[in-house]
Amino acid sequence: MLRANSKLPMAQAIAAAIRRVPRGRVSTYGAIAKAAGYARCARQVARVLRQVHDLPWQRIMGSGGRISLRGEAALEQRFLLEAEGVRFKGRRVDLGEFEHRFPKIARKQAASSSGRRGAKRLRPKL
DNA sequence: CGAGTGACCCTCA
DNA sequence: TTGAGGGCCACTC
Numbered sequence: 287m288l289r290a291n292s293k294l295p296m297a298q299a300i301a302a303a304i305r306r307v308p309r310g311r312v313s314t315y316g317a318i319a320k321a322a323g324y325a326r327c328a329r330q331v332a333r334v335l336r337q338v339h340d341l342p343w344q345r346i347m348g349s350g351g352r353i354s355l356r357g358e359a360a361l362e363q364r365f366l367l368e369a370e371g372v373r374f375k376g377r378r379v380d381l382g383e384f385e386h387r388f389p390k391i392a393r394k395q396a397a398s399s400s401g402r403r404g405a406k407r408l409r410p411k412l
Numbered sequence: 413c414g415a416g417t418g419a420c421c422c423t424c425a
Numbered sequence: 426t427t428g429a430g431g432g433c434c435a436c437t438c
Contacts, residue, residue: 327432330432333421
């Protein structure tokens with residue numbers, strides 16, 4: 287059961303949003319982040335996906351339905367999604383048909399001033 | 413050249 | 426010490 291996401295931690299809110307995606311459907315970082323109430327934290331979504339493996343990470347795609355993963359993980363994701371009935375168009379998914387739409391998006395206004403400088407780290411190459 | 417995105421990081425309590 | 430939370434920047438199109 288999902289409570290008001292405004293009372294849940296950010297990671298939990300994001301995780302809850304991810305769990306709201308039904309089988310056979312996919313979502314994007316921006317959509318998840320916005321659904322969770324943190325439209326600017328698309329990166330945090332990735333962090334949750336990596337940290338919490340209780341989520342259907344396979345249903346989370348990058349913008350445009352692209353797979354943000356790399357290597358065999360991308361192939362695995364595609365395989366799992368195809369098993370759910372999601373059709374791939376080359377390297378992408380047709381979000382127009384498979385993107386899950388959240389019934390309600392809670393507008394949360396975070397007025398906290400915590401972390402400032404974030405990751406400057408370069409992206410991993412493969 | 414500009415806009416958009418990201419499977420992370422760092423900083424604060 | 427750990428937990429929680431938020432954002433900047435490099436890279437792609």
